[in-house]
Amino acid sequence: MNAPAFWADFRSDTVTRPTPQMLAAMNAAPVGDDVLGDDPTVQLLEAKTAERFGMDAGLFCPSGTMTNQIAINVHTRPGDELICSPLAHVYNYEGGGVAFNSGVQIRVAGDAYGRVSPEDIRGALQPQDNVHAAPTRLVVLENTSNKGGGTCLGLAAIRAAGAVARENQLAFHLDGARLWNALVHDRESPEDYGSLFDSISLCFSKGLGAPVGSVLVGNRDFIQQARRIRKRFGGGMRQAGYLAAAALYALDHHVERLSDDHRRASQIESFLKQLPWVTECKPVATNIVIFRLADGCDARQLQSHLAAQGIGISAMDARWLRAVTHYDVEDRAVDALCAGLGSFSPNRA
Ligand SMILES: Cc1ncc(COP(=O)(O)O)c(C=O)c1O
Helix, strand or coil: CCCCCCCEECCCCCCCCCCHHHHHHHHCCCCCCHHHCCCHHHHHHHHHHHHHCCCCEEEEECCHHHHHHHHHHHHCCCCCEEEECCCCHHHHCCCCHHHHHHCCEEEECCCCCCCCCHHHHHHHCCCCCCCCCCCEEEEEEECCECCCCCECCCHHHHHHHHHHHHHCCCEEEEEECCHHHHHHHHCCCHHHHHHHCCEEEEECCCCCCCCCCEEEEECHHHHHHHHHHHHHCCCCCCCCHHHHHHHHHHHHHCCCCHHHHHHHHHHHHHHHCCCCCEEEECCCCCCEEEEEECCCCCHHHHHHHHHCCCEECEECCCCEEEEECCCCCCHHHHHHHHHHHHCCCCCCC
16 A cells, blocks of 8 residues: 655654755765774764763664664563553564563553653562562663653653662663654753663654664663674664765754744644544643544544545544654644644544
């Protein structure tokens, strides 16, 4: 089946096409063979990303799923347990990779917005001296939380969670697929994140608009181990500098503009709040709007109503929908989405 051609595509921030300037940067990139260790553009991207977070080194990978899965593999051993939010991407959307790739089981803890408090972590910890329990080895946080509605966790809460991880000798990994959005929204410093986590996964193919690619950052020893696991997972890429050039362009030009996406998402939230058939909208902080329809309404009916006007949004289940802003949806697309929502009249079952 061909993908529907939406002129206003709010399904995800992953749908962006590279801009002409980004394509020009890709075209001009000097490249080598990154598996042999001599692609200068990949090396520049890895070094620049690590430096921004005050960490030793980075590793360029094809996807955020791979950077998360590699980090989990390095931090754990088969039979271990990790703690994450019940909404976490590593738990819901990575194809069972935690179990398949690393033989690790997951214990979930946290609220409906993707936040995991120190008490949540303490409550989920397995006693290390109990032979019946799988030893807890790792805490994974996600900032912003995708399924939580683009929630920013906030440095204070992360610091408190990190302290519990440290007290219990647990590794601390951040799925920062959209950390850029949190940094811009909360005006936080990347170095603070680098000082709190053992590893951070950063995506360039979400709000930053690169076609492909994520970088895992950590200390030198961690990244050396991660490089071996990347090869094992089949993620070594050859003339990857062309892709790294897109990520470098995004790093230099597409971070600050995320505030435009946040403004547009909050405009959509305000509109949704006026609609009688929308019963809940998760508080919007960044670029993700998640909302619920009244009982009896059908998310797929709304999706089809909008699709008929060339507007794409995602149905998460029978009642919940998600709209995501990004650089390919400008003000007129937001106006069209609001008009499309305003012209919908649900056939209540
Ligand atoms: C929070 C989060 N983590 C990880 C990923 C995985 O990224 P990728 O699609 O590049 O594998 C996503 C994808 O949307 C995500 O939202």
